Amino acid sequence: MKQAPLPTNEYQRLKALERYQILDTDPESAFDDLTALVAYICGTPIALVSLVDEHRQWFKSRVGLEAIETSRELAFCAHAICQPDKMLIVPNALEDERFATNPLVIGAPNIRFYAGAPLITPDGFALGTLCAIDHEPRELNAEKIAALQALSRQVISQLELRINITKLKKNISKRVQVEQNLRGTNQRLTQVLNKLRQTQVQLIQSEKMSSLGHLVAGIAHEINNPVNFIYANLSHLNSYVNDLLNLLTLYQKHYPNPNAEIQSQAQIVDVNFLLEDLPKILSSMKIGTERIQEIVLSLRNFSRLGESEKKLVDLHEKIENTLLILRHRLKATAKRPDILIIKEYGDIPQVECYAAQLNQVFMNILSNAIDAVEESVIKTQNPQPKIRIRTEIYRPNYVVMKIADNGAGIPEAIQARIFDPFFTSKPVGKGTGLGLSISYQIVVNKHGGTLKYKTKPDNGTEFWIEIPIKK
Numbered sequence: 001m002k003q004a005p006l007p008t009n010e011y012q013r014l015k016a017l018e019r020y021q022i023l024d025t026d027p028e029s030a031f032d033d034l035t036a037l038v039a040y041i042c043g044t045p046i047a048l049v050s051l052v053d054e055h056r057q058w059f060k061s062r063v064g065l066e067a068i069e070t071s072r073e074l075a076f077c078a079h080a081i082c083q084p085d086k087m088l089i090v091p092n093a094l095e096d097e098r099f100a101t102n103p104l105v106i107g108a109p110n111i112r113f114y115a116g117a118p119l120i121t122p123d124g125f126a127l128g129t130l131c132a133i134d135h136e137p138r139e140l141n142a143e144k145i146a147a148l149q150a151l152s153r154q155v156i157s158q159l160e161l162r163i164n165i166t167k168l169k170k171n172i173s174k175r176v177q178v179e180q181n182l183r184g185t186n187q188r189l190t191q192v193l194n195k196l197r198q199t200q201v202q203l204i205q206s207e208k209m210s211s212l213g214h215l216v217a218g219i220a221h222e223i224n225n226p227v228n229f230i231y232a233n234l235s236h237l238n239s240y241v242n243d244l245l246n247l248l249t250l251y252q253k254h255y256p257n258p259n260a261e262i263q264s265q266a267q268i269v270d271v272n273f274l275l276e277d278l279p280k281i282l283s284s285m286k287i288g289t290e291r292i293q294e295i296v297l298s299l300r301n302f303s304r305l306g307e308s309e310k311k312l313v314d315l316h317e318k319i320e321n322t323l324l325i326l327r328h329r330l331k332a333t334a335k336r337p338d339i340l341i342i343k344e345y346g347d348i349p350q351v352e353c354y355a356a357q358l359n360q361v362f363m364n365i366l367s368n369a370i371d372a373v374e375e376s377v378i379k380t381q382n383p384q385p386k387i388r389i390r391t392e393i394y395r396p397n398y399v400v401m402k403i404a405d406n407g408a409g410i411p412e413a414i415q416a417r418i419f420d421p422f423f424t425s426k427p428v429g430k431g432t433g434l435g436l437s438i439s440y441q442i443v444v445n446k447h448g449g450t451l452k453y454k455t456k457p458d459n460g461t462e463f464w465i466e467i468p469i470k471k
């Protein structure tokens with residue numbers, strides 16, 4: 001027996017074989033179809049796709065043979081790959097000095113006939129063969145040889161296909177990975193963007209508040225003095241006017257028939273109407289001035305939020321106080337039933353805060369809720385106006401007070417503006433539009449808390465006042 005020499009490019013050839021990652025893989029129908037075709041076309045009992053490794057030949061596909069590999073020394077294919085441009089055809093192994101004593105010839109599987117078409121890669125390396133083997137000596141005609149060669153090229157095509165599919169799969173999984181990374185980055189970016197937007201809104205809000213605070217403080221101060229002056233003098237004016245009116249009445253009583261000039265003047269000024277109307281005018285002036293004072297007071301509260309000390313406060317007590325003050329507004333009227341107050345007080349500790357200011361927040365938000373449910377009774381026939389007050393610890397170190405009404409909700413169109421100072425949707429003379437902006441200032445800027453709301457059309461609004469337990 002003569003051993004096959006090593007191909008001259010053996011090192012690169014083995015590298016090429018390794019690139020295909022085919023050795024010791026499971027059978028695949030694409031290769032099995034090809035060996036079946038070879039056996040059929042050449043009429044041989046055995047057909048193999050044999051790949052020649054460093055020390056063995058390994059069969060990717062085999063027809064008519066049990067073994068999955070043999071040593072390289074015994075391999076006919078080891079000879080075939082040394083002449084990549086030709087087929088190796090051995091008509092009768094017993095008559096060929098290279099194979100006559102080969103154990104595969106003298107013993108099982110008793111090879112006599114061998115025809116191997118080298119499997120040549122596109123870059124010219126012979127990886128093994130597609131071969132037909134018989135136990136009898138025989139010949140192959142030119143057509144069958146051509147068929148065997150054509151099929152050997154198909155084996156290479158399949159190998160190339162496998163390599164490309166593997167590459168594609170790797171590519172796809174890489175892409176999926178990249179896509180996942182991108183999605184993650186995208187998500188993080190969106191989060192950052194949202195945070196930035198929130199910060200921006202907060203900055204704008206606090207900037208607005210602080211410049212407005214100065215303006216408001218100035219205006220409130222300017223208005224306060226003259227209004228106080230008017231208010232203080234109104235009572236004097238009232239008593240002077242009363243005195244004059246009394247005097248006039250006395251004159252009328254004791255001089256029922258004054259001279260002609262007085263009579264005509266009395267007619268011109270319509271003394272009786274004057275007597276009747278003057279006190280009314282004075283009283284509406286008083287009401288008007290009081291209203292201005294109220295507004296000035298809230299303006300001053302708005303701009304002078306820094307006053308007074310922080311104290312430990314029982315929030316439930318403060319809420320109760322506020323409800324007490326608002327009691328007259330909760331009672332049934334001709335137009336609606338009592339406003340139901342549902343209290344769901346949780347187990348919350350005392351909180352360090354500016355009590356007077358928080359009172360103001362409760363007052364503002366509860367007043368808004370009352371306005372909202374009242375309006376819903378009129379506009380949407382809400383049968384039972386109600387307000388639910390819930391307190392709880394929603395996250396560590398913070399208490400939250402949720403004030404929910406079953407009013408008509410806040411229309412989307414105005415949602416962006418409700419915290420703006422002087423924004424109001426209420427009729428002239430009813431709201432100043434300062435309630436929420438003052439509350440925002442108190443909760444967010446003064447207490448480091450959050451003031452937010454959830455609202456649904458026709459389903460009411462819930463305001464969240466969340467403040468830290470200790471600062």
Ligand SMILES: Nc1ncnc2c1ncn2[C@@H]1O[C@H](COP(=O)(O)OP(=O)(O)OP(=O)(O)O)[C@@H](O)[C@H]1O
Pocket residue numbers: 364368369372405407408409410414418419423424425426430431432433434435436437461
């Ligand atoms: N619970 C609520 N339901 C529906 N709308 C509300 C509610 N709370 C506030 N709003 C809307 O927000 C606007 C602003 O409220 P804000 O308390 O600042 O001003 P106001 O109530 O109109 O006037 P005031 O200064 O007298 O409080 C309101 O006019 C109203 O449109």
Ligand SMILES: [Mg+2]
Pocket residue numbers: 364367368431434435436
């Ligand atoms: Mg209000």
